[in-house]
Amino acid sequence: KQMGRKRVTEIFPFLIPLRVKQKCFFLGKQMERDENTYSDTIKEERLPYLLFKDKSTMINPNTGMDIIYQYNKVHNLKLAARTMNGVLIKPGECFSYFWLARHAEENGEKYKDGLIDRDDKLVADKGGGICQLTNNLFWIFLHTDMSIVERHNHDILDFPYPEDGVPEGTDATVSDGWQDLIVRNDTDITYQVEIEFDEECMWIAIYADTKPEYEYRVLAKNGVYYRDGDKVMRRVSLMRDEHDFETGELIKEVHLYDNVCEIGYEVEL
Numbered sequence: 001k002q003m004g005r006k007r008v009t010e011i012f013p014f015l016i017p018l019r020v021k022q023k024c025f026f027l028g029k030q031m032e033r034d035e036n037t038y039s040d041t042i043k044e045e046r047l048p049y050l051l052f053k054d055k056s057t058m059i060n061p062n063t064g065m066d067i068i069y070q071y072n073k074v075h076n077l078k079l080a081a082r083t084m085n086g087v088l089i090k091p092g093e094c095f096s097y098f099w100l101a102r103h104a105e106e107n108g109e110k111y112k113d114g115l116i117d118r119d120d121k122l123v124a125d126k127g128g129g130i131c132q133l134t135n136n137l138f139w140i141f142l143h144t145d146m147s148i149v150e151r152h153n154h155d156i157l158d159f160p161y162p163e164d165g166v167p168e169g170t171d172a173t174v175s176d177g178w179q180d181l182i183v184r185n186d187t188d189i190t191y192q193v194e195i196e197f198d199e200e201c202m203w204i205a206i207y208a209d210t211k212p213e214y215e216y217r218v219l220a221k222n223g224v225y226y227r228d229g230d231k232v233m234r235r236v237s238l239m240r241d242e243h244d245f246e247t248g249e250l251i252k253e254v255h256l257y258d259n260v261c262e263i264g265y266e267v268e269l
Contacts, residue, residue: 017126023177024102031099036184038099041088046207047192052143052216053205056136057162058197064159065115065122072112073129077202079104079111080133081195089183089191094149095141097134097174097181115158117173122158122264131173132202134181135165137193138172140206141183142240142256143216144191149182157234158264164201167220169236169259214251217241225269232263 031038058077059070084100105111114128131154138151151172161171172181185191189212194205223236238256243249 020176024098027098027177028102031096036094037092039087039089039093039095040100041090042084042086043088043192044086046086046194047088047190047209049208049211051191051206051208051212052140053194053203054136054139054166055201055203056132056165057200058132058202059200060159060162062159062162063115063122065124069113069115069124069128073114073132074197076111076114076127076129077133078197079109080130081197081202082107084193085195087193089146089185089193091185091188091190094182094184095146095193097137098176101130102176117154117156117158120156127176131171132165133195133204134172134174135170136202136204138181139166139170139218140193140204142170142218142238144206144208145187145189145212145214146183146185146191149184150180151182152179153259153261156262156264160265167218168223168234169220169238169261170218212245215243215245215248217243218256225263225267227269232267232269233260234263234267235260 058074059067061067063070080101083104087095087100089095111127113124113126114130115122116125116128118125141148152174153169154171154173173179174181188210190209192207194207196203218238218240220236221239223234225232225234227233235258237258240254240256242251242254244251
């Protein structure tokens, strides 16, 4: 985006839904023709080896916006989760959030207005809040040997996550037609995603059909807040401990990546 120039959808916001549909249509056609095989096999029975499972509270009262958007988010999370709960990620396949979630509204239910970040502003729009699902998907994928193909962190964190949310620097935002979450299974293991809900929390787990060699524990380390001009930034290093799956013995620690984002709420420096 060039300084001083506005997109057509900024001038005419009512065109945004049409633009999103257009982008999704062309992205779907592109994915149908590319060299990847995208996971779409759903299996109700769970694979035998649980690799990692975690939860996150769904209602976040710290957004500064009407709480109705949090309840709408819960609806959106459940709608999207139905398209991928139990999905198998077979050797050579790619898991794509977009590829699966594009079918979410085909059963007649529709996304509701939730919170999204648009042009660096927190606003309410259809399907908002879905990033809580992709955050948690990315978090469980970090506990496997799958390769991250596409992941986008939030440029700005507008409000703090719940204490049981994903650790700092492990978020993964998506935007229909523009940004996706994609992982590729370059192993000989078949993985499976499980998504469940109780009254307060969303639970996401990753299973495997073969006993793995390692158990992974991912940690956010060396987190620091700092000023960059008039912005408050946060940098954190993501590390992964590899433990023997049988004995729990620490084998090695691996640096995964450094994550940098702007903080849009008050923090102590």
